[in-house]
Amino acid sequence: xxxxxxxxxxxxxxxxxxxxxxxxxxxxxxxxxxxxxxxxxxxxxxxxxxxxxxxxxxxxxxxxxxxxxxxxxxxxxxxxxxxxxxxxxxxxxxxxxxxxxxxxxxxxxxxxxxxxxxxxxxxxxxxxxxxxxxxxxxxxxxxxxxxxxxxxxxxxxxxxxxxxxxxxxxxxxxxxxxxxxxxxxxxxxxxxxxxxxxxxxxxxxxxxxxxxxxxxxxxxxxxxxxxxxxxxxxxxxxxxxxxxxxxxxxxxxxxxxxxxxxxxxxxxxxxxxxxxxxxxxxxxxxxxxxxxxxxxxxxxxxxxxxxxxxxxxxx
Amino acid sequence: xxxxxxxxxxxxxxxxxxxxxxxxxxxxxxxxxxxxxxxxxxxxxxxxxxxxxxxxxxxxxxxxxxxxxxxxxxxxxxxxxxxxxxxxxxxxxxx
Ligand SMILES: [Fe+2]
Ligand SMILES: [Fe+2]
Numbered sequence: 366x367x368x369x370x371x372x373x374x375x376x377x378x379x380x381x382x383x384x385x386x387x388x389x390x391x392x393x394x395x396x397x398x399x400x401x402x403x404x405x406x407x408x409x410x411x412x413x414x415x416x417x418x419x420x421x422x423x424x425x426x427x428x429x430x431x432x433x434x435x436x437x438x439x440x441x442x443x444x445x446x447x448x449x450x451x452x453x454x455x456x457x458x459x460x461x462x463x464x465x466x467x468x469x470x471x472x473x474x475x476x477x478x479x480x481x482x483x484x485x486x487x488x489x490x491x492x493x494x495x496x497x498x499x500x501x502x503x504x505x506x507x508x509x510x511x512x513x514x515x516x517x518x519x520x521x522x523x524x525x526x527x528x529x530x531x532x533x534x535x536x537x538x539x540x541x542x543x544x545x546x547x548x549x550x551x552x553x554x555x556x557x558x559x560x561x562x563x564x565x566x567x568x569x570x571x572x573x574x575x576x577x578x579x580x581x582x583x584x585x586x587x588x589x590x591x592x593x594x595x596x597x598x599x600x601x602x603x604x605x606x607x608x609x610x611x612x613x614x615x616x617x618x619x620x621x622x623x624x625x626x627x628x629x630x631x632x633x634x635x636x637x638x639x640x641x642x643x644x645x646x647x648x649x650x651x652x653x654x655x656x657x658x659x660x661x662x663x664x665x666x667x668x669x670x671x672x673x674x675x676x677x678x679x680x
Numbered sequence: 681x682x683x684x685x686x687x688x689x690x691x692x693x694x695x696x697x698x699x700x701x702x703x704x705x706x707x708x709x710x711x712x713x714x715x716x717x718x719x720x721x722x723x724x725x726x727x728x729x730x731x732x733x734x735x736x737x738x739x740x741x742x743x744x745x746x747x748x749x750x751x752x753x754x755x756x757x758x759x760x761x762x763x764x765x766x767x768x769x770x771x772x773x774x775x
Binding site (some may be wrong): 409453456461556661664667 | 723
């Protein structure tokens with residue numbers, strides 16, 4: 366057995382990262398790298414799964430069969446995204462059930478955006494357009510993440526996300542071009558989801574404690590503020606195009622930089638929601654916990670059936 | 681963690697006739713048949729496959745990445761296995 370020198374292993378590891386060589390599950394990696402990835406990927410997986418709830422809320426009340434089929438397909442994709450990501454955490458040695466229990470106990474976090482209620486059909490539009498739009502901004506650079514299984518899962522996810530955003534924008538566009546009541550619904554949804562969507566990119570760079578190390582490890586390629594800016598710059602013209610108003614009186618286009626400057630984000634609200642005091646935190650986690658508890662007998666029965674079948678086969 | 685957790689399966693998909701099965705990820709299922717059914721929903725929602733293989737993850741025996749250099753060294757040192765090793769004079773074609 367060789368005597369492994371950790372410093373040397375770390376140096377070689379960073380060298381691989383710098384050369385854009387992917388890290389694969391059985392490769393040596395620093396413990397912090399592993400823990401950072403487990404935390405980030407499981408948080409991401411939880412967001413996909415919890416994210417099904419606010420939209421699932423409207424499946425039975427979609428305005429027509431086409432919208433219903435589309436929303437159903439979208440929510441099913443989110444389930445798939447959650448599953449790709451849980452399987453990526455398992456490649457790092459995390460136990461899937463423990464990971465899920467951490468969500469249920471409140472130990473693990475998920476994206477705060479899903480702690481806001483979906484009170485009207487227009488919210489399905491706002492979520493697809495803004496929330497999936499912001500998710501795409503975050504996820505596209507993750508396709509080049511240094512950890513192979515995460516990067517591969519993100520490639521698959523990103524391919525599927527673009528339909529999510531388009532169907533949401535289509536809903537908003539149609540409402541915005543409809544009756545005054547429909548347009549008001551669309552504007553109201555934009556008003557409620559705009560700021561929480563900007564918060565999806567996380568704290569300002571100055572406050573973000575993990576960014577520097579994650580950039581060095583090529584887990585992250587851009588800072589929170591860079592991605593947020595990119596999101597504002599692409600989304601504002603889309604809102605204008607369909608005749609909706611971004612609810613920010615400080616929003617200004619800077620012709621010199623080609624970028625928008627925007628108002629101050631309410632970080633007190635952000636941290637309150639992260640801490641569990643958002644409008645739906647309890648409801649969301651309760652729903653997930655109940656889903657697990659109510660499915661317990663199904664998992665047990667499936668196991669019993671599998672054992673029976675295996676016995677029959679070996680007999 | 682409960683003892684009821686389903687085993688982990690590795691999923692391989694043949695995307696079209698003529699191509700080999702390729703690893704796409706993993707999932708949990710009570711048995712092989714359920715693993716195939718779940719793989720259909722998780723990994724082929726957009727016609728990504730026409731055939732699925734599943735194998736329990738614990739049955740995969742993999743080479744050790746720390747021994748990759750030694751394991752693959754014999755191939756590295758045999759450049760004469762490649763056609764570019766040989767000089768073919770000008771004027772010789774179809775070779
Ligand atoms: Fe997703
Ligand atoms: Fe999505």
